[in-house]
Amino acid sequence: MKFGPLPVRDAAGAVLAHALAAGDRRFRKAHRLTDADVDFLAANGVRDVVVAKLSPDDLDEDAAATRIAGAMQFTGIETKAATTGRVNLHAASAGVFTVDKVLVDRLNAIDPAITLATVAAYRTVEKGDMVATVKIIPFAVDRALVERAKGLLAASEVFAVHAFRPRTVGLIQTVLPLVKESVLAKTARITEARLSHTHGTIGEEVRTAHETEPVAAAIERLSAANDMVIVFGASALCDFDDVIPAAIRKAGGEVLRAGMPVDPGNLLVIGRIAGKPVIGAPGCARSPKENGFDWVLDRLMAGLDVTDADIAGMGVGGLLMEIQTRPQPRETARRFEAAGVEAIVLAAGRSSRMGGPNKLMAHFAGEPLIRRTVERALEAAVARTVVVTGHQAARIRDALEGVDAVIVHNPDYASGLAGSLRTGIAAVSEEAAGALILLGDMPAVSSADLDRLVAAFADAGGRATVRATHGGKRGNPVILPRALFSEVARLEGDTGARHLVESGLTPVVDVEIGAGAAIDVDTPEALESAGGVLQD
Numbered sequence: 174m175k176f177g178p179l180p181v182r183d184a185a186g187a188v189l190a191h192a193l194a195a196g197d198r199r200f201r202k203a204h205r206l207t208d209a210d211v212d213f214l215a216a217n218g219v220r221d222v223v224v225a226k227l228s229p230d231d232l233d234e235d236a237a238a239t240r241i242a243g244a245m246q247f248t249g250i251e252t253k254a255a256t257t258g259r260v261n262l263h264a265a266s267a268g269v270f271t272v273d274k275v276l277v278d279r280l281n282a283i284d285p286a287i288t289l290a291t292v293a294a295y296r297t298v299e300k301g302d303m304v305a306t307v308k309i310i311p312f313a314v315d316r317a318l319v320e321r322a323k324g325l326l327a328a329s330e331v332f333a334v335h336a337f338r339p340r341t342v343g344l345i346q347t348v349l350p351l352v353k354e355s356v357l358a359k360t361a362r363i364t365e366a367r368l369s370h371t372h373g374t375i376g377e378e379v380r381t382a383h384e385t386e387p388v389a390a391a392i393e394r395l396s397a398a399n400d401m402v403i404v405f406g407a408s409a410l411c412d413f414d415d416v417i418p419a420a421i422r423k424a425g426g427e428v429l430r431a432g433m434p435v436d437p438g439n440l441l442v443i444g445r446i447a448g449k450p451v452i453g454a455p456g457c458a459r460s461p462k463e464n465g466f467d468w469v470l471d472r473l474m475a476g477l478d479v480t481d482a483d484i485a486g487m488g489v490g491g492l493l494m495e496i497q498t499r500p501q502p503r504e505t506a507r508r509f510e511a512a513g514v515e516a517i518v519l520a521a522g523r524s525s526r527m528g529g530p531n532k533l534m535a536h537f538a539g540e541p542l543i544r545r546t547v548e549r550a551l552e553a554a555v556a557r558t559v560v561v562t563g564h565q566a567a568r569i570r571d572a573l574e575g576v577d578a579v580i581v582h583n584p585d586y587a588s589g590l591a592g593s594l595r596t597g598i599a600a601v602s603e604e605a606a607g608a609l610i611l612l613g614d615m616p617a618v619s620s621a622d623l624d625r626l627v628a629a630f631a632d633a634g635g636r637a638t639v640r641a642t643h644g645g646k647r648g649n650p651v652i653l654p655r656a657l658f659s660e661v662a663r664l665e666g667d668t669g670a671r672h673l674v675e676s677g678l679t680p681v682v683d684v685e686i687g688a689g690a691a692i693d694v695d696t697p698e699a700l701e702s703a704g705g706v707l708q709d
Contacts, residue, residue: 174313175226185211187224188233188312192698195219203234203257203312225312232316234258234309241287242307244323249334250304253539257701258309263539264298264334267371269475271295272305272332276325283321286314291332293490297471298334303538305332335475341376342368342403343395347383347416349407360405360459367467371474373401383407388420392451396424401473402451409456410440417442417453426451430481434488438465443479450479462554463493513606513635514627514652516550517597518543518578520613521563521586531565532695533613534572535705541572542705543613550611551577553623557605560613561597563587589667598653598661606635608658610670611650614695616703618650622686626652629684637680638673647683654679 179187185208193200196217200210206224214222227233232240235255242252242260249268253261264270272294280289291305298304344364346357357380365375376399381387383406395402404417410431418428426446431453433441442453450473458466468487472479520543524532533543543560550558558578562569563586570580583596594610601608607630609623622641630639630652639652651670653661660673674681700707 174228174231174311174315176224176311178221178223179226181211181214181219181222184222184224184226187222187226190223190225190312193219193222205233227313230315230317231313232319233313234311237287237309237314237316237319238307240319241289241322241326244326246326246330247332248330249336250332256706258312260307261303261538262305262307264300264302264304266334266336267299268297268334268336269295269471269477270298270304270332270334271477273329276329276331280322280325280331283325284314284318286310287318287322289331295468295472297467301539304334335477337371337373337471337474338476339372339374340400340474341374341398342401343391343399344375344378345388345391345395345402345404346378346380347388347405347407348380349383352407356459363459363461364403364405366461367470368474371471373474383416385416385419385423388416389423392420392426392446393424396426396446396449396451399449401449402446403454403470404442404451405454405459410442410453418444421446421451421453429479430484433465433469433484433491435465435468435491435493437462437493438468438491441465441469441484443469443484465491465493513604514555514609514630515557515559515601515605515607516553516555516609516611516623517594517601518547518550518558518560518611518613519590519593519597520546520569521561521566521583521593521596522590522613523564523587530707531568532700532705532707534565534568535700535707537616537703537705542616543569544572544576545616546611546613546618547573547576547578549618549620550609550623552620553609554627555609555623557602559597559600561593561600563593589665590669591664591666594661594664594670598658601658605655606630607639607652607654609650609652615649616705618686623650625684625686626650629682630654633680633682637682639682639684640674641686642683643686 184206187206189200189202189204192202195214235258238258238260239255249265250262251265270292272291277289277291286309288308288310346360361378368374377395379391379395381391392402406417413431418431421428421444424446426444428444431442432439437457438455440455444451454466457464469479520533535542537545547558547560560578560580561583562580563583566582579600581596581600583593585592598608626639626641636654638654641648641650651674653670656679657673
């Protein structure tokens, strides 16, 4: 392949390197020029174009990506059609993703033109989630390199999604005099919710004294009637011969490991009785927030074995919550509850810079952008999520079908951003201490990013404005404290919250959340660069 400027009269069959406008036509990047295109460009004064000229030994980017993806061996994964040199692969069902890292590394070492990226090993994924992508970097690649990649991939399975299997779980909770009934009831509810996500159910719950003998008897009985047993101790594990590991052994089982290098989750115990898993849950598993217990439970629910060596290997990446904005991970839930933040997702705009299509309906990994954004908000540590609609409100509602969010409509959306902010703030609960303002067109912002903002708001006592930054550049989302709600009600036209943030009415806390704070998708080029696909 040859790349560079070429006289337009010699460019038939070449691929445009950049978007090009001439006369009344616009040619998109990667468009293959025809003889008629060349005649039109020349007639409209275009002398030279920057192109990629393929040789007979080259495969164009889509063909190369398709062939490489087609050679892969995998389970529980579906491929999408190639576009812009990319083939995306998606989970066919909810489950746990596994990958042969050595094989992926070998593929990526063949040539920089050929790339394969995946999500992290053992990540829990939902049906439809993108788990891997094959991307050809240039417009074409030598077919000999593609054949090398195909030969490598034919050797073994490169990755898989192990689907969650319906399983029944016996739940044991031990009791001491200071353990409240409300704690036990909440633990059962949270455990049931965790299991429902992986198609599991609680077969039976038993409560016993926090002593080896009764716990052992309960383990023996529930393991015979269920696929797995989970034990919540009234007192945290403090020795490898403490009540739960001792009870597993007394019931005739074996303890595979007590303690794990994941925080929160250090005090987990895992054992086995008659081939069935028994988990001694750490105290953090009484909270719905992610912890080491989830890592072990999800693998087991997907039919994957969890060994002593597996848990020993979880240390890198196992420090889940000890980050700058969360200096005391065991206090996180309390701080979030105190924060009292509700999210407002702004989804009323007309996408005028898109030239027609609604950017919020663009698909990212097969999912509308607005649904992706709202789901990120729902996964974050906010008490409630409000979505403000306007332009194409019915389409937005349809895209959010089944999503647990409050939808309110701004009939005056055409007048600008202020009306949507006023509508959203008016829908926030009276008890909310702050409102997290989230633009609907920020595909790279994660629920973890939002949690960092909420944590900073809680640390500031709910009195400061919290603003996301990336590399020191100020951006979105922002959290407005209740003290500014009345000021929002006075906004008019296309005015956002920026001047309120900078007004000095409240302290401002900047929180670095990474690249997501700097990425929106206002133009077709920006959306394509971010991985989105416009819909009609």
